[in-house]
Amino acid sequence: MSRSEQKRRVKDVEKLVAELVKLPAQVLAQVDDLEEVRDALLKTAQLEGSVRQRQIKYLTKRIALLPLEPLYDLVGQYLGRELVEKKQQHLLEFYRDALIDEALAKEQDVLESGGEWGEGWSSKTIAELQEAMPETDPLTLARLAYLFTRTRNPRYSREIFRYLKSVQELRQRNL
Structure with a gap:
């Protein structure tokens, strides 16, 4: 896989995290895989500007290690199918x-x-x-x-x- 392809995939996960941050706490509670980062997602939703972007990048690294398909399904279910x-x-x-x-x-x-x-x-x-x-x-x-x-x-x-x-x-x- 080329370096450009790796960067594109990381950007896709970053977009996924940005969408996950927009979800309400009740929806995030449904996903078992997010236990360790759920609180950080909720706190990130309250942040603004460059602090929020930095936190999203940090969460991207942590969430990239998890199975992504259930997360894409969750985002698609609540925020539309565009990302999926x-x-x-x-x-x-x-x-x-x-x-x-x-x-x-x-x-x-x-x-x-x-x-x-x-x-x-x-x-x-x-x-x-x-x-x-x-x-x-x-x-x-x-x-x-x-x-x-x-x-x-x-x-x-x-x-x-x-x-x-x-x-x-x-x-x-x-x-």
């Missing part, structure tokens, strides 16, 4: 970029070895995606990544993202 949707979008972008990077590396390996490479290539990223979202069609993703590497047309990159987004929406409707 943005996190899901970043995850899909990460998968798309990883798939394209893997396809480019595979193409380079094949060119150096002088072998043949086609649309049905195997990919670790696609296997990961199938674990996370079993509804994905590996052939479609492999074909789109292959087409991107052959033409460098950004249309195929956007198509990969659209496909992943549609699979994710299908999963959410079926839950």
